[in-house]
């Protein structure tokens with residue numbers, strides 16, 4: 123037997139639908155709006171990045187690692203070290219990662235001590251880079267702030283994988299002011315040639331942008347006076363480096379203060395709007411490292427040709443001095 127209350131009155135049902143339909147419609151419109159609106163209420167995930175560095179010479183590599191670890195929009199997935207004594211450099215990187223309270227999170231691998239000509243075999247660093255590119259959700263961007271040997275060796279080993287998986291390689295090196303390779307690129311011209319011809323998009327921070335951003339005495343003093351633990355860790359190294367460059371026998375720079383070459387290269391990744399760019403193709407045209415740069419709207423190389431120094435250095439100090 124059915125209870126009276128079970129009986130369905132068609133007119134009541136219609137009335138209920140008439141009341142609930144507009145509500146349902148608005149819920150659907152709201153849900154659809156959320157689904158279609160780009161980034162509505164959702165933050166872009168941090169960019170997965172590998173850093174290849176010659177940390178332990180110029181102080182800017184230390185500053186760059188601190189900068190990256192203090193950048194919420196970057197997810198640093200590994201550090202590799204290159205040239206000179208890569209094991210000692212790897213230890214320097216691990217110390218900074220520990221001071222920044224990220225110990226155990228970020229693997230560090232030592233790479234090539236010498237250039238590709240002298241040391242053609244794969245290293246822990248180049249193997250790690252290849253393995254990272256093979257991971258389905260691995261990093262697709264690499265910042266190189268030392269010689270290009272490790273990354274070039276990985277590209278040489280797996281050229282198709284590198285071309286298909288790498289979105290951009292960010293390089294510190296070259297000079298359009300002197301049209302030469304300079305620094306990191308000169309250290310291994312064969313490796314430099316491999317990257318330039320790889321077809322992988324390259325973004326280049328040339329040396330003259332670092333010259334333009336040499337710290338003022340006031341900026342330098344602000345860093346030295348900071349009580350942040352990472353600054354306490356690098357303070358004496360920074361003072362020693364400045365004294366070294368001011369008095370080195372062959373090319374002393376008496377008024378030298380730190381130049382954040384590598385940190386600016388790191389900054390181009392997520393703050394390209396602070397820089398002026400030209401697109402084209404860089405080619406090495408002599409064994410001495412002379413280059414040409416041919417502007418081309420479809421070229422694979424983007425080169426920084428100007429910087430908003432005030433904004434860049436403000437961001438530099440904010441990130442460098444923030445406590446972990």
Ligand SMILES: [Ca+2]
Nearest residue numbers: 176183267268
């Ligand atoms: Ca460097």
